[in-house]
Amino acid sequence: MISILGPAAIAVAAAAALAGIVLLVRGRAGDPRALEAGQRAVLVVSGAVTLAVLALEIALIRFDFSVRYVAMNINRATPLLFRIIGFWGALEGSILLWAWVLAGYAALVAARYRGRYPETVPLALAVLLGIESFFLLLMLGPGNPFGLVSPVPPDGRGLNPLLQNHPLMAIHPPFLYLGYVGFSVPFAFAVAALLSRSLRDEWMTVTRRWTIAAWSFLGGGIVLGAWWSYEVLGWGGYWAWDPVENAAFMPWLAATAFLHSLMVQERRQLLRLWNHALIIVTFLLTLFGTFLTRSGILGSVHDFTRSLIGPIFLGFIGAALVFSLAVLIARWEEVRDEGSLPAYVSRESLFVLNNLLLLAIAATTFVGTTFPLLAEAVAGVKLSVGPPFFNKLTVPLAMLLLITMAAGTLLPWGPAPRGILRRFIAPATGGVLAVGILWLLGVAGSSLLVFGVLVFTALAQLAEFHKGALALARANGRSYLVALYQLFGVNRRRYAGYLAYLGLALALAGVAASAAYRTETEHLVQPGQTFRVPGYALRYEHRTVVHNPDRVRVAAVVSVLPADALEAASPTPAEGWRPVATLTPSEHYYPQQRTPIPTPAVRSSWRGDLYLVLLSMTSDGAAVIKAITNPLVPWIWTGGLLMALAGMISIWPTRRS
Amino acid sequence: MADATVLRRGAAATAALLLVAVAIAAVVLGGTATPAAGKPGLDEQARAIAARLRCPVCQNESVADSPSELAAQMRQLIRTRLEQGEAPEEIIAYFVSRYGDWILLDPPRRGIGWLVWLAPGILLLAGIAAAVRFLRRAVRPGAIPAPPRTG
Numbered sequence: 001m002i003s004i005l006g007p008a009a010i011a012v013a014a015a016a017a018l019a020g021i022v023l024l025v026r027g028r029a030g031d032p033r034a035l036e037a038g039q040r041a042v043l044v045v046s047g048a049v050t051l052a053v054l055a056l057e058i059a060l061i062r063f064d065f066s067v068r069y070v071a072m073n074i075n076r077a078t079p080l081l082f083r084i085i086g087f088w089g090a091l092e093g094s095i096l097l098w099a100w101v102l103a104g105y106a107a108l109v110a111a112r113y114r115g116r117y118p119e120t121v122p123l124a125l126a127v128l129l130g131i132e133s134f135f136l137l138l139m140l141g142p143g144n145p146f147g148l149v150s151p152v153p154p155d156g157r158g159l160n161p162l163l164q165n166h167p168l169m170a171i172h173p174p175f176l177y178l179g180y181v182g183f184s185v186p187f188a189f190a191v192a193a194l195l196s197r198s199l200r201d202e203w204m205t206v207t208r209r210w211t212i213a214a215w216s217f218l219g220g221g222i223v224l225g226a227w228w229s230y231e232v233l234g235w236g237g238y239w240a241w242d243p244v245e246n247a248a249f250m251p252w253l254a255a256t257a258f259l260h261s262l263m264v265q266e267r268r269q270l271l272r273l274w275n276h277a278l279i280i281v282t283f284l285l286t287l288f289g290t291f292l293t294r295s296g297i298l299g300s301v302h303d304f305t306r307s308l309i310g311p312i313f314l315g316f317i318g319a320a321l322v323f324s325l326a327v328l329i330a331r332w333e334e335v336r337d338e339g340s341l342p343a344y345v346s347r348e349s350l351f352v353l354n355n356l357l358l359l360a361i362a363a364t365t366f367v368g369t370t371f372p373l374l375a376e377a378v379a380g381v382k383l384s385v386g387p388p389f390f391n392k393l394t395v396p397l398a399m400l401l402l403i404t405m406a407a408g409t410l411l412p413w414g415p416a417p418r419g420i421l422r423r424f425i426a427p428a429t430g431g432v433l434a435v436g437i438l439w440l441l442g443v444a445g446s447s448l449l450v451f452g453v454l455v456f457t458a459l460a461q462l463a464e465f466h467k468g469a470l471a472l473a474r475a476n477g478r479s480y481l482v483a484l485y486q487l488f489g490v491n492r493r494r495y496a497g498y499l500a501y502l503g504l505a506l507a508l509a510g511v512a513a514s515a516a517y518r519t520e521t522e523h524l525v526q527p528g529q530t531f532r533v534p535g536y537a538l539r540y541e542h543r544t545v546v547h548n549p550d551r552v553r554v555a556a557v558v559s560v561l562p563a564d565a566l567e568a569a570s571p572t573p574a575e576g577w578r579p580v581a582t583l584t585p586s587e588h589y590y591p592q593q594r595t596p597i598p599t600p601a602v603r604s605s606w607r608g609d610l611y612l613v614l615l616s617m618t619s620d621g622a623a624v625i626k627a628i629t630n631p632l633v634p635w636i637w638t639g640g641l642l643m644a645l646a647g648m649i650s651i652w653p654t655r656r657s
Numbered sequence: 658m659a660d661a662t663v664l665r666r667g668a669a670a671t672a673a674l675l676l677v678a679v680a681i682a683a684v685v686l687g688g689t690a691t692p693a694a695g696k697p698g699l700d701e702q703a704r705a706i707a708a709r710l711r712c713p714v715c716q717n718e719s720v721a722d723s724p725s726e727l728a729a730q731m732r733q734l735i736r737t738r739l740e741q742g743e744a745p746e747e748i749i750a751y752f753v754s755r756y757g758d759w760i761l762l763d764p765p766r767r768g769i770g771w772l773v774w775l776a777p778g779i780l781l782l783a784g785i786a787a788a789v790r791f792l793r794r795a796v797r798p799g800a801i802p803a804p805p806r807t808g
Contacts, residue, residue: 235722364777386762
């Protein structure tokens with residue numbers, strides 16, 4: 001039943017999408033009935049794709065192993081939650097998720113802009129349906145998630161154990177895809193505005209909410225992914241410059257640049273070509289990211305051609321690039337700048353600089369990510385590009401970026417008034433003071449500079465909040481804290497921007513501290529034995545073994561002893577100290593996996609994490625435990641999610657509008 | 658004159674807030690920083706070397722971070738060689754001679770490897786040139802009244 005319902009729904013969706021493109025283009029040319037039908041086609045597409053998603057979910061939930069995708073990705077022991085999210089556990093399901101999210105966005109666009117911008121919106125919807133058709137046709141061809149397997153196996157292969165170890169896996173991919181796919185909306189409007197010669201300086205304002213929502217989802221998705229990696233993979237890190245991570249990072253960088261440069265166009269009618277180029281690049285990077293993570297090209301360049309999906313995907317990216325360039329060239333007069341800037345020293349110029357740096361980081365990431373693939377495919381040379389390369393090149397760029405962000409906050413739009421440098425005094429003094437104090441505390445080398453820049457950037461934002469709150473409190477007689485909150489009502493967009501910068505500074509402080517001052521030690525301990533790691537006294541109590549239907553869990557129960565135990569000359573009398581916390585790093589044995597999957601145990605405080613990994617356990621109960629202390633890591637999650645929250649605040653409707 | 662008082666009070670509050678913020682930042686960052694002060698020991702050196710090498714049997718993991726058996730052996734080997742007085746560069750050269758340039762996580766600066774190091778710089782220079790050109794063309798002092806809106 002599923003094997004008929006699923007493909008049928010996708011076929012209906014594909015037919016409706018293709019028909020919708022024709023109807024919408026004809027409708028815009030002046031046929032109101034075609035326009036009406038075209039808009040209905042968008043809804044039919046989203047309904048039909050939703051039906052296909054339901055079909056796949058039913059097959060997954062009911063263990064329908066006659067469907068190949070189900071047999072490959074879950075088994076009888078997979079719990080319900082992980083059967084549901086098994087939907088996006090592999091390639092074909094991810095393609096369906098893309099199509100589903102895009103269809104949803106298209107339906108929202110159709111509903112929201114009904115009757116508005118009649119010149120542009122039908123074309124934008126047609127572009128969205130064009131992208132949608134690609135994914136639907138891919139599923140009717142080699143990317144079919146409903147393919148059958150015969151004979152029907154008694155049990156499935158099971159989800160990759162790494163993917164069913166943590167509930168973060170349930171929210172990280174949807175966030176990422178809501179972000180990726182969301183950029184299709186501003187892209188579609190950019191193309192439609194050019195084609196229809198309308199909304200020349202408004203298309204990015206009209207779609208601003210969509211862009212920021214996508215940016216927040218993508219940023220949130222990246223942070224959740226890093227968090228998942230930290231909580232599950234057991235290496236004590238969160239970012240490895242892995243191509244899969246870079247794939248999400250690059251469109252985020254391009255979109256961040258776009259969010260800045262669109263403000264320059266809104267005010268000055270400048271950077272028209274640049275903004276079109278940026279949203280095109282962002283969109284292409286989201287396709288490229290999906291391609292990179294899902295085509296299997298990363299495993300091996302040669303593996304990649306075994307399935308047709310990879311080459312087809314690459315072909316689509318090329319087609320989208322050619323199409324976008326052709327539209328740009330055909331409407332060249334539309335993207336010529338007419339405005340001007342009143343001064344070199346202005347927020348506008350700093351946003352140009354900030355765009356340059358963001359794109360430089362994105363380009364470095366792109367070069368580093370694709371170089372090993374190109375070197376192998378073209379020259380037959382096997383080379384690796386990893387963290388040492390990326391860190392060396394991107395950290396200086398990121399520092400410059402932070403300085404331009406701080407300066408962009410302190411400078412106003414337009415020509416800088418006299419005495420503007422006075423605004424820099426407080427944050428810069430703070431940065432220098434911080435460097436001095438840190439130096440006295442023993443921090444040395446480049447970390448000193450990094451922390452100085454971070455403190456400067458954060459203080460520049462805080463100074464703006466402070467200045468605004470003081471002025472508002474004086475104006476309406478409310479208290480300082482109320483005024484601080486009300487600032488978001490006065491100018492939501494501006495203060496949300498400052499909040500996002502503040503989040504970035506917080507997150508990067510966590511990155512810098514944990515990169516420079518992490519410690520790592522390994523301990524072979526007997527039950528009841530006490531051991532020390534920097535800042536903590538620990539006691540290994542005993543081992544536990546739990547049999548679950550889908551796995552066996554072997555854990556070491558470790559007590560964190562109070563700080564007194566750390567200071568005591570000898571913490572050996574094990575009974576003397578009452579533990580303040582218990583951590584249970586563990587190993588999970590899955591039937592479908594030969595080697596156990598370690599699951600770390602983390603104790604977090606605002607100062608940092610204690611991170612324990614169980615490396616091995618002998619039959620007599622002795623354990624080998626890796627202990628990592630990782631300063632300020634929770635700041636990364638806090639700062640990153642603060643940025644996503646700032647995005648949401650900035651698009652929250654104001655009461656007036 | 659009331660304005661001046663308010664301004665002064667504002668400045669005092671600003672200074673106080675600034676001091677508090679810096680003090681918090683310094684205590685936090687300083688507190689996390691103290692353990693690693695001083696000369697790098699054997700552990701740090703070994704870790705630094707391992708972080709530059711790719712684990713041969715994993716997908717995209719460094720020898721320092723990989724849980725695999727082979728990576729553990731390689732870490733042990735790095736330690737042993739450091740204890741015997743070998744320089745980090747010698748140890749790295751040893752691994753390159755065994756596994757090829759592929760083992761290096763920062764690609765060697767020779768042959769085709771130069772490309773990956775130079776390309777970002779060339780792109781950055783091109784970007785700087787484009788930005789300078791744009792600003793020189795776009796900036797016309799006094800041509801435009803105050804910006805149409807704030808925010």
